[in-house]
């Protein structure tokens with residue numbers, strides 16, 4: 001018996017759905033085994049990380065608030081990834097977006113209300129977009145790899161953050177910590193359900209996937225992104241401009257990350273300190289792939305990853321494993337989803353053993 | 365068939381099924397040592413599928429393969445190569461960013477030092493008269509040159525059975541002759557050859573036996589030397605072959621496409637630059653561009669389609685409108701359609717459905733876009749129309765382009781452009797890999813399109829095709845185009861000389877009657 005991969009005539013829709021689910025299940029299974037081997041109650045840890053946040057309703061609001069930025073950033077990244085444009089600097093764009101929103105808030109002084117909040121959100125979008133201009137320019141003009149430039153700009157963004165919150169924007173009434181003053185109550189995003197932390201950003205994160213889905217599956221722009229990603233020569237033949245595609249996909253990625261940053265700032269954290277960047281920009285890369293670069297998939301995957309964040313905190317208190325354990329699970333999921341990608345285009349066949357072969361070529 | 369001597373290769377009841385198609389149905393035949401055996405059949409008859417199983421790329425669902433009398437399972441191509449089976453593909457598998465030498469080295473199972481490999485490649489190339497520069501990057505090569513890499517690669521293995529899937533589609537007549545010399549030499553040394561081609565006169569000239577497939581079944585076996593091209597084509601189709609009908613006394617109208625001193629720098633170090641290309645195509649005229657692969661045909665197609673732009677807006681005009689600086693999209697809207705020679709990944713996206721592939725080039729002209737959104741229903745309907753009008757063998761508009769056989773995808777792409785009724789249509793290798801019946805259908809469609817008033821440019825290396833199809837002809841060589849000549853009074857020898865580069869010398873271009881001494885230059 002041998003295993004053989006055979007190309008499918010059409011990519012398998014079943015597998016496109018099954019592999020992300022299988023990846024999550026496999027991650028859980030391996031988690032159990034590994035933790036048991038380490039002498040920690042594996043089953044308990046995995047249940048706490050993956051199920052407790054879903055089963056206990058008081059954790060839902062945490063999941064929702066954590067999922068929102070992941071989903072929004074992943075939507076933008078998926079556009080680029082489809083076009084084979086690899087923006088891995090969403091974290092930096094997220095930070096700049098939040099800073100831009102904070103800048104508007106500070107400039108507005110005591111003023112608040114709908115208009116100021118809208119301006120803050122727009123500033124966040126523009127800030128993230130601006131941060132993506134550099135990789136786009138360098139890529140289209142000088143052919144500099146966007147993976148490097150976008151990642152490096154993340155560190156620049158962190159320096160900008162450090163400078164602003166430790167200098168000009170430092171809260172004068174704070175205890176000399178590098179942090180901005182907390183937002184005025186009327187500069188924060190409205191809460192959707194009184195008594196919870198679920199803010200307007202969550203609603204935006206629920207609606208946007210459908211908007212993106214419409215754009216990607218129905219619009220010429222979505223078509224353009226898909227063609228450029230699959231066959232650049234065919235895209236040129238079809239009259240699509242490769243440089244324009246790079247620009248647009250990077251700017252959209254930046255815009256979404258900036259939006260997420262502004263919403264997180266104005267909706268959840270309400271102040272920016274050095275701990276503001278919490279890795280959402282990187283985790284969103286996992287969300288994007290786990291969601292198969294599909295907007296609705298990103299919505300679901302964003303929730304799954306948010307669950308692991310919240311669950312990681314749960315497991316920290318129940319089975320005393322470090323919070324960063326969640327990161328291991330997240331990485332495992334990415335690993336499995338990328339590895340199982342091949343099942344969409346290929347089918348595994350078990351071929352009868354070639355015993356009767358007088359084959360000089362038994363090797364490999 | 366001969367069980368007297370042990371056959372080199374024997375197939376018994378080979379069956380292969382794909383979802384929705386039975387690609388091979390109980391196919392049995394054998395190939396003797398030193399035999400050149402043709403495999404004939406319409407597009408989608410299952411020829412490529414059959415040889416892929418012999419070469420170990422796919423496994424049969426039923427039946428057996430015998431090699432020198434012994435039953436074998438060819439698990440993968442490496443096993444096939446070890447047995448002494450070499451193959452040259454219809455579609456090449458080359459790494460674009462690497463050199464010829466690196467590509468060949470990667471394809472070798474044994475590690476050979478680069479220097480030694482290069483020496484062996486040179487040896488094979490001189491032995492068989494194949495011209496190829498080992499250090500060129502593949503992306504800069506024409507289709508014809510790329511194919512030479514595959515041929516050299518296969519020959520380096522000293523094969524006992526050489527499978528060639530449409531090897532001559534892109535070769536010039538001279539190159540074909542050279543290839544045949546090689547193949548005959550190989551056969552006389554005892555190597556068997558399994559030869560797939562749609563060019564029936566080649567089969568007649570080269571092959572000892574022909575096995576004919578139709579709809580996956582073996583329908584006939586014949587001796588090509590006693591058949592005519594037409595009789596073989598009719599055996600393939602199982603019916604009568606149509607001949608092109610050109611309306612009597614066709615007249616050409618006003619000047620439609622005017623290309624005036626079109627210059628284009630080479631896209632890469634090894635690319636070909638276009639130099640002062642000048643020609644005119646009138647309404648209703650089919651204008652042929654002959655030439656050896658790699659002489660600027662690609663660059664010319666890209667320049668006309670708008671995939672590369674010139675600085676001179678007046679270099680290309682259609683009905684007086686200057687198109688030189690318009691993008692591909694704008695040119696399509698202005699009525700210029702094109703079909704590049706590479707169908708996978710250039711003319712079509714293999715992993716997209718046929719419907720989505722119609723959106724690729726027909727969306728603007730056929731109004732498939734409304735308010736930035738794609739009308740998928742219109743795309744499916746149009747793809748369906750192309751499929752039925754051009755008799756494309758496909759399950760439907762939802763099939764991916766990559767699942768079609770080579771010739772069927774070509775039919776689809778040609779249909780997709782022709783049915784948009786372009787004012788100007790530029791096509792490269794319109795019938796590359798297309799069977800005789802379908803080639804006739806495509807030629808007829810081009811003739812009909814011209815009759816309806818379009819100006820058509822056909823870039824082809826198949827001189828017979830150009831002579832039977834075109835009204836006017838010019839030859840491209842090293843990025844220069846010869847003056848046009850009427851096909852009716854064209855002199856084949858003169859064309860051959862132009863293709864061989866006599867007009868690389870401007871004096872000779874002006875004077876279309878080269879001295880007899882040049883006659884052997886081609």
Ligand SMILES: Nc1ncnc2c1ncn2[C@@H]1O[C@H](COP(=O)(O)OP(=O)(O)OP(=O)(O)O)[C@@H](O)[C@H]1O
Pocket residue numbers: 007008009382383385386387405406407408409410411412413414454757767768769770771772797799
């Ligand atoms: N990987 C595949 N998946 C599904 N169907 C396939 C696949 N490969 C081939 N087919 C189908 O099998 C049939 C035979 O295809 P094949 O490529 O063998 O034809 P062919 O005789 O080589 O045609 P051509 O002359 O056009 O190259 C066609 O109907 C084709 O669509």
Ligand SMILES: [Mg+2]
Pocket residue numbers: 411412413454529769770771
């Ligand atoms: Mg074929």
